[in-house]
Amino acid sequence: MLNDSSPEERCVSRRTVLKAGAAAGGGLLLSIALPGAMRHTSAARSPEVEDFAPNAFVQIGSDGRIALIVCQAEMGQGTYTSMPMLIAEELEVDLSQVQVEHAPPDDKLYANPLLGFQVTGGSTSVRAFWKPLREAGAVARSLLIEAAAQTWGVNPVSCRAERGEVIHGASGRKLGYGELAGKAATLPVPSPDKIALKDPQDFKLIGSPAKRTDTPAKVNGTAQFGIDVRLPGMKIAAIAICPVPGGKLKSVNEAKAKTVKGVHQVVKLDAAVAVVADHMGAAKKGLAALDIEWDEGPNAKLSTAGIVRELDAASQKLGAIARNDGDVEKALAGAAKTIEAIYQVPFLAHATMEPMNCTVHVRPDACEVCVGTQVLARAQAAAAKVTGLPKEKVKVHNHLIGGGFGRRLDIDGVIWAVKVAQQVDGPVKVIWTREEDIQHDLYRPYYYDRLSAGLDGDGMPIAWTDRVTASSIMARWAPQLFKNGLDPDAVEGAKDPPYDLPNILVDYVRQEPPGIQTAFWRGVGPTHNIFVVESFIDELAALAGQDPFEYRRVLLEKSPRAKRVLELAAEKSGWGQKLPPGQGRGISVQRVFGTYLSEVAEVEVAKDGSVRVKRVVCAVDCGQVVNPDTVTAQLESGVIFGITAALYGEITLQNGRVEQSNFDNYRMLRIDEAPKIEVHIAESAEAPGGMGEPGTSAIAPALANAVFAATGKRLRKLPIDAAALKQRV
Numbered sequence: 001m002l003n004d005s006s007p008e009e010r011c012v013s014r015r016t017v018l019k020a021g022a023a024a025g026g027g028l029l030l031s032i033a034l035p036g037a038m039r040h041t042s043a044a045r046s047p048e049v050e051d052f053a054p055n056a057f058v059q060i061g062s063d064g065r066i067a068l069i070v071c072q073a074e075m076g077q078g079t080y081t082s083m084p085m086l087i088a089e090e091l092e093v094d095l096s097q098v099q100v101e102h103a104p105p106d107d108k109l110y111a112n113p114l115l116g117f118q119v120t121g122g123s124t125s126v127r128a129f130w131k132p133l134r135e136a137g138a139v140a141r142s143l144l145i146e147a148a149a150q151t152w153g154v155n156p157v158s159c160r161a162e163r164g165e166v167i168h169g170a171s172g173r174k175l176g177y178g179e180l181a182g183k184a185a186t187l188p189v190p191s192p193d194k195i196a197l198k199d200p201q202d203f204k205l206i207g208s209p210a211k212r213t214d215t216p217a218k219v220n221g222t223a224q225f226g227i228d229v230r231l232p233g234m235k236i237a238a239i240a241i242c243p244v245p246g247g248k249l250k251s252v253n254e255a256k257a258k259t260v261k262g263v264h265q266v267v268k269l270d271a272a273v274a275v276v277a278d279h280m281g282a283a284k285k286g287l288a289a290l291d292i293e294w295d296e297g298p299n300a301k302l303s304t305a306g307i308v309r310e311l312d313a314a315s316q317k318l319g320a321i322a323r324n325d326g327d328v329e330k331a332l333a334g335a336a337k338t339i340e341a342i343y344q345v346p347f348l349a350h351a352t353m354e355p356m357n358c359t360v361h362v363r364p365d366a367c368e369v370c371v372g373t374q375v376l377a378r379a380q381a382a383a384a385k386v387t388g389l390p391k392e393k394v395k396v397h398n399h400l401i402g403g404g405f406g407r408r409l410d411i412d413g414v415i416w417a418v419k420v421a422q423q424v425d426g427p428v429k430v431i432w433t434r435e436e437d438i439q440h441d442l443y444r445p446y447y448y449d450r451l452s453a454g455l456d457g458d459g460m461p462i463a464w465t466d467r468v469t470a471s472s473i474m475a476r477w478a479p480q481l482f483k484n485g486l487d488p489d490a491v492e493g494a495k496d497p498p499y500d501l502p503n504i505l506v507d508y509v510r511q512e513p514p515g516i517q518t519a520f521w522r523g524v525g526p527t528h529n530i531f532v533v534e535s536f537i538d539e540l541a542a543l544a545g546q547d548p549f550e551y552r553r554v555l556l557e558k559s560p561r562a563k564r565v566l567e568l569a570a571e572k573s574g575w576g577q578k579l580p581p582g583q584g585r586g587i588s589v590q591r592v593f594g595t596y597l598s599e600v601a602e603v604e605v606a607k608d609g610s611v612r613v614k615r616v617v618c619a620v621d622c623g624q625v626v627n628p629d630t631v632t633a634q635l636e637s638g639v640i641f642g643i644t645a646a647l648y649g650e651i652t653l654q655n656g657r658v659e660q661s662n663f664d665n666y667r668m669l670r671i672d673e674a675p676k677i678e679v680h681i682a683e684s685a686e687a688p689g690g691m692g693e694p695g696t697s698a699i700a701p702a703l704a705n706a707v708f709a710a711t712g713k714r715l716r717k718l719p720i721d722a723a724a725l726k727q728r729v
Contacts, residue, residue, distance in 0.1 A: 064178030090137030123690020245515030319507035326503030335454025354402025406520030444521030459544025493529030534701030586705025594689030609726030638695020
């Protein structure tokens with residue numbers, strides 16, 4: 001969500017502040033004040049001040065148990081494995097020895113160093129905690145070694161840490177961390193600057209495949225997702241929200257609903273109604289039995305066609321400048337060839353496997369919330385605002401998340417649940433049906449781009465313009481980052497393509513669709529911009545009569561990391577080898593989320609125009625890899641997510657209503673459609689980049705370019721229109 005050169009990211013290099021103290025039971029408690037929190041708390045003054053407030057800690061008990069407080073949510077991306085790997089590597093313990101506990105809500109104490117508050121998103125987890133957590137592990141190790149050396153009366157240099165013990169090399173004496181923890185807690189804490197981190201060549205965990213620590217519980221059914229919460233006396237509520245955005249509840253006849261066995265009550269809200277019952281089956285039946293009349297409000301005639309007309313009109317206006325290098329107008333005027341294009345991508349739903357849900361118990365003097373969220377402190381603040389309680393009276397428990405993809409960066413589900421719970425005696429779990437989940441999502445924006453380019457006599461680009469027109473997520477979600485009319489996320493991937501483009505103009509026009517709130521969607525700006533940029537580069541290669549791979553290769557001379565992954569993907573995919581008729585290869589390369597990635601897609605276009613992706617080859621340079629298994633898994637899942645969107649993903653509106661409702665008309669890629677996916681990781685000593693989102697943004701253009709190679713039909717709009725391709729096969 002933030003680009004690589006942001007001040008927020010650069011601040012991570014500031015010194016981590018640590019403080020040791022005695023934990024309950026006489027163990028070692030190592031407090032960590034991370035750079036992001038320093039901007040918010042007095043902890044930045046000195047680690048000795050009385051109100052020192054860490055935003056993470058490592059606890060080593062007298063029994064040898066090691067616990068790590070993690071403020072990054074686990075939603076399938078592997079943070080509960082990668083975070084303890086960073087500590088364990090420097091602490092010289094096995095990954096299995098570190099237990100993970102989720103942090104409570106607190107923006108001041110548990111801020112993500114890159115984003116400035118408590119949030120899991122933007123592919124930042126490893127990037128944000130790569131250095132601070134390693135430093136914490138190294139400092140803890142040094143304290144334990146010092147404690148052992150003092151116990152034995154020897155020089156600390158003669159001791160080493162190994163597998164949770166400190167060993168004296170000359171005598172072979174050993175002491176376990178649990179035995180040393182109490183004494184270590186009394187020692188002065190050395191500055192992390194004075195403790196050498198391990199050389200990468202000495203890594204035992206980092207860079208090696210590690211089994212996910214959260215997998216066993218997910219396999220045996222003991223894992224607790226938000227939807228699994230069970231509280232004594234808890235009831236279940238199913239909710240129906242006004243189908244037209246901005247509409248209200250006019251009236252409801254609840255008589256039939258109350259005859260359903262297990263139904264307890266009907267809760268009426270301004271723009272929704274919920275049925276509270278003993279179980280979900282009764283709640284759904286009761287909801288279906290309601291006779292609801294909605295006041296559809298000002299958006300009753302809203303349609304996708306109308307929204308697109310407004311985007312088209314807005315795109316013809318000048319926008320906020322994101323980048324303006326050289327003289328584009330002059331370069332275009334002198335170009336040997338010019339080309340113009342309009343690209344469009346649709347609204348997209350998240351459709352997470354775990355639908356929106358939240359369990360709430362509201363009492364006169366307190367509120368308890370159980371949920372899976374990417375923004376825990378925001379969830380707490382929202383519940384406090386609805387109930388009127390002070391934040392300290394609102395307890396929020398975070399759980400494993402069954403798919404986030406940005407959907408749980410918003411707290412609308414928490415707000416609805418708290419409003420329902422205010423009218424229910426005891427705890428109530430509010431569960432959205434799949435239909436409610438899809439039809440009341442906060443969608444990835446509809447983007448509308450106008451592009452132009454000019455080529456010189458050799459076919460190389462000398463002018464490039466891209467006007468991005470869309471709603472602004474940042475203006476709503478993080479208004480402090482929306483400055484001078486520019487949404488930084490909306491232009492990420494368009495503003496700084498890796499290519500050598502001497503004259504480039506990128507601007508942004510904000511155009512909000514009536515009543516529709518838009519939100520982050522596994523890559524957001526880059527999921528649209530990489531499709532546009534990489535498809536248009538392919539168009540330029542075709543206009544110049546050059547091979548798409550070779551064309552990019554020449555333009556990447558000043559970006560060696562991008563060129564490296566491009567060449568690796570081409571090599572591993574067999575680029576240039578002949579394919580049967582109706583099949584084609586397409587390629588893309590990108591530099592987003594601090595990661596360089598190239599993907600090659602092989603597709604087959606049938607006579608009816610349907611597209612099947614047969615193979616995807618990924619080459620990635622994400623800097624230093626923590627867990628290669630996670631890198632591979634994230635690319636595989638991102639590719640599947642992106643193919644699904646490119647082939648089928650589209651939310652449309654007619655008469656103010658979302659037309660899609662479930663997986664029958666909001667298609668997912670099915671298991672028999674999944675391609676073979678190969679992942680090749682380029683070794684790198686650079687700091688880690690993000691991996692949660694890059695795979696999704698790179699696949700759509702590779703797929704579209706492959707369709708062009710197979711059919712000669714250029715795709716400028718997603719999802720792919722099989723009917724249009726049918727005419728070309």
